[in-house]
Amino acid sequence: TLVLHVLGARPNFVKAAPVVSGLAELGVRQGIIHTGQHYDALMSDVFFVDLNLPEPLANLAVGSGSHAQQTAALLTGLEEVVLREQPGLVIVYGDVNSTLAAILVCAKLGVPTAHVEAGLRSFDRGMPEEVNRIVVDALADILFCTSPDALSHLAHEGVPAGKAHLVGNPMIDSLFSALPKLDPAPVQERLGLSGRYAVGTLHRPANVDDPASAKELVDAVLGVAEQLPVVVPLHPRGRQRLAEAGLVDGPNLKIVEPLGYVEFLSLVRGAALVLTDSGGVQEETTMLGVPCLTIRPNTERPITVTHGTNRLVTPAQLPAAAAVALAEGAATPSEELPPLWDGKSGLRIARVVAAWLRGENLSPAA
Numbered sequence: 502t503l504v505l506h507v508l509g510a511r512p513n514f515v516k517a518a519p520v521v522s523g524l525a526e527l528g529v530r531q532g533i534i535h536t537g538q539h540y541d542a543l544m545s546d547v548f549f550v551d552l553n554l555p556e557p558l559a560n561l562a563v564g565s566g567s568h569a570q571q572t573a574a575l576l577t578g579l580e581e582v583v584l585r586e587q588p589g590l591v592i593v594y595g596d597v598n599s600t601l602a603a604i605l606v607c608a609k610l611g612v613p614t615a616h617v618e619a620g621l622r623s624f625d626r627g628m629p630e631e632v633n634r635i636v637v638d639a640l641a642d643i644l645f646c647t648s649p650d651a652l653s654h655l656a657h658e659g660v661p662a663g664k665a666h667l668v669g670n671p672m673i674d675s676l677f678s679a680l681p682k683l684d685p686a687p688v689q690e691r692l693g694l695s696g697r698y699a700v701g702t703l704h705r706p707a708n709v710d711d712p713a714s715a716k717e718l719v720d721a722v723l724g725v726a727e728q729l730p731v732v733v734p735l736h737p738r739g740r741q742r743l744a745e746a747g748l749v750d751g752p753n754l755k756i757v758e759p760l761g762y763v764e765f766l767s768l769v770r771g772a773a774l775v776l777t778d779s780g781g782v783q784e785e786t787t788m789l790g791v792p793c794l795t796i797r798p799n800t801e802r803p804i805t806v807t808h809g810t811n812r813l814v815t816p817a818q819l820p821a822a823a824a825v826a827l828a829e830g831a832a833t834p835s836e837e838l839p840p841l842w843d844g845k846s847g848l849r850i851a852r853v854v855a856a857w858l859r860g861e862n863l864s865p866a867a
């Protein structure tokens with residue numbers, strides 16, 4: 502039986518790598534389908550190299566567009582691939598449009614699916630990702646959760662207990678594997694940083710798409726840049742709007758291209774503070790013990806607040822919250838990371854999948 506991983510966007514690659522290597526360890530036949538949702542070398546290729554991911558079987562090159570255009574291209578492209586490859590199981594990751602389309606295609610073709618990172622909820626349907634999460638979890642046959650809250654959201658939504666498995670966080674597996682390679686010095690030198698600095702990432706539509714929100718956000722980041730140098734490896738989505746709102750190079754502000762996985766995490770590891778609206782970065786800073794200010798009204802990852810270094814802030818609160826975080830110094834790495842964030846999630850998922858392929862329902866606690 503062939504297991505297919507459908508991947509399209511930057512965070513997908515990071516979540517899939519440990520699952521791919523876990524399945525390889527168990528001798529499962531597998532392949533990657535790259536949808537081409539992300540296509541710039543720094544949004545895609547660099548992750549295959551840094552994470553040691555095998556070459557995809559196919560790249561559908563769906564590219565960018567409105568939600569409808571992109572999803573339509575994904576549906577058409579994925580239907581063809583699934584019909585051709587006849588997988589026994591399709592594994593999807595996270596909450597991006599590629600995830601949504603793959604689940605819909607498989608549900609209609611009667612192909613079983615597994616969702617990695619199931620059950621996360623921001624309870625904010627204004628986020629495109631929240632819509633994707635709800636649909637994906639309603640249709641997936643096997644659900645893998647990174648946190649206990651996710652498991653209980655699924656139970657509330659009526660998912661039978663046997664379908665959902667708490668396995669920990671494969672994105673944290675990737676971080677564990679990368680740890681020995683994370684050296685802040687070379688990237689700090691390349692970016693001309695010495696002493697304390699903050700790293701920012703911004704790409705949520707609610708923050709960067711609307712000119713008024715973008716302006717508020719940029720003013721907040723400038724308020725932090727008055728306190729220490731801020732480096733922003735900028736996602737292509739926000740590039741133009743944020744520049745128009747004033748996010749441009751200055752004495753204490755450096756706007757750079759997105760960084761590769763190892764380089765980005767090296768920079769974060771050496772940072773005094775992270776400002777972000779990313780999902781994954783909230784989790785990575787928790788594991789690295791770097792203070793994180795998340796510029797969003799809500800998070801689908803509350804465990805990073807209760808067990809980690811994350812705090813939610815409004816743009817207006819950001820400069821003062823940064824001052825407090827900097828005065829407190831390095832966050833005490835939480836006594837305990839969230840349960841099962843131990844670097845073994847990929848193998849846990851692989852074991853459940855391999856058992857499922859044999860017709861057994863394995864409890865992941867085993």
Ligand code: UD1
Nearest residue numbers: 510511512538539540541544565566597598629630737738
């Ligand atoms: C997508 C996900 C989001 C995730 C993010 C991770 C959806 C609905 N959103 O958002 O959940 O947090 O990926 O990074 O799936 N672009 C490029 N080069 C690329 C890719 C995109 O220039 O390689 C630009 C294009 O102008 C494009 C825009 O970025 O229109 C948005 O890309 P898209 O894939 O639609 O959504 P993201 O904002 O990347």
Ligand code: UDP
Nearest residue numbers: 511512515734759760761762765779780781
């Ligand atoms: N990341 C990266 N380079 C960057 C910014 C982020 O490698 O310049 C990594 C980050 O470490 C994490 C993933 O990309 O593993 C998160 O992706 P993103 O923030 O784009 O998406 P989200 O998690 O918000 O869906």
